[in-house]
Amino acid sequence: MTTLADGTIKQVSPFSGTEVWTVPGRGNRPLSSPKEKPRQLEESEHTGTCNFCESTPLATPPEKARMVRTTEGGEIKRGLLPGELADHPAEFRRVPNLFEIVSYEYWALNFGYTMDAENTERQRHYLADEAGRQHVINIVQTWLKASGQEEDLPEEELLQLGNRYFGGGHDVIIARRHYESDATDSSQLASSGTLSVAEHRAFIEFTIDAIADLYRHNRYARYVVAFQNWLRPAGASFDHLHKQVVAIDEHGTRAEQEIIRLRANPNLYNEWGVDYANRQNLVIAANEQAILIAGLGHRYPTLELYSRSETCEPWLQSTPEVHAMSDLLHAAHAATGADVACNEEWQHRSPGLDLPMPWRINLKWRVSTLAGFEGSTSIFVNTLSPANIRNRMVTALRRLREEGSIAEDIQIGAECEIPPNSLKYHPLVR
Helix, strand or coil: CEECCCCCEEEECCCCCCEEEECCCCCCCCCCCCCCCCCECCCCHHHHCCCCCCCCHHHCCCCCEEEEEECCEEEEEECCCHHHHHHCCEEEEEEECCCCCCCHHHHHHHHCCCCCHHHHHHHHHHHHCHHHHHHHHHHHHHHHHHCCCCCCCCHHHHHHHCCHHHHCCEEEEEECCCECCCCCECCCECCHHHCCHHHHHHHHHHHHHHHHHHHHHCCCCCEEEEEEEECHHHCCCCCCCEEEEEEECCCCHHHHHHHHHHHHCCCHHHHHHHHHHHHCCCEEEEECCEEEEECCCCCCCEEEEEECCCCCCHHHCCHHHHHHHHHHHHHHHHHHCCCCCEEEEEECCCCCCCCCCCCEEEEEECCCCCCHHHHHHCEEECCCCHHHHHHHHHHHHHHHHHHCCCCCCCEEHHHCCCCCCCCCCCHHHC
8 A cells, every 4th residue: 555645545455456546535425325315114114115025935935044033042944834934933034046146057057966865855845835836836937037938837847947946056145124123214224234233143143054055065166155235336136134145166266366365475364464454554443353454455445354263164163253253244334334335245265275264254335436447447446545444434333332232342443452463364373
């Protein structure tokens, strides 16, 4: 990161090589986009605004699992039939994506993939139920119609097409609420930051369970991508809180470039992530098991969250380690605000990778539009400097902690003590 005499800040990402400039005077604009005039909510809209809402569970493909609240916290119920859903109210639901990024046919035709015994039995059990069978037929016909295909097919053909909803590798993790519990108008959407600390922990635990489950059921999956699109400017189809997990057969270009850099410097994430941010006064918050910093070299203003754990795979981490990541991510969303469009991008070490790398999450604020300058030069103009991001977040987090809206053990700004090599993912720094 270099600051020029006129105040222009030039950044190059140590992980991707992306070049970003921050130009003076462009960072004082509000982050949120202008909204349409809010309208008063009808009572029914709290549970029935969109196809992800709790009053329409059969508007989505057959559930793979749901997180149910219990006196001890949360319990995952798997493969419930339509007639059983009402007896187990869901805080979060995991359903196949109606329009997969990587389809079931992709795996079947390119790899010879077939459903394993567990998913085959789940499908058999669901189709043996009359309501379940009709649900699959209805969903397949919905998919065919939306895709511009013939939907009036023989029942067995429709059921065959339904394989994607039992053995596919693209799932959606859906939160219960569309609006905040006490919302009175349409502007009061329920976001990650409006969840309670405990609810957000369950959201993260359920997402991690889905990642591990996709690896377990598809031997050909090299990587499972996890992400969240919040609001339409960030790519969301519905303004209803949800994450997505997608199994793919490669790491992707960005990850491959990062792996090359990691082979050259196994301590990359300490030296050029957390340690460099600490020297530049860009640490935003921390707790015992995680660190949140303002990121460098991103196309959009970005917060970077790192796990301090020795364990690289989130599904193998301890409950306190997972909760620590959840608490800082929840705080980051709360401080960002529910009216700011953003993407949440997870990265982790895949089961087949021979290099240690920490579990980390980028939270990107979609507050600008890429245009001709970026396309012509591959230099990206970011409206907010890392220091501006850090200062905004520190101010907001202090207020939220005083209000009791975020986890109380979070250290903020100058309170954070970050010794060198705080990330323990690599054996050399433990």
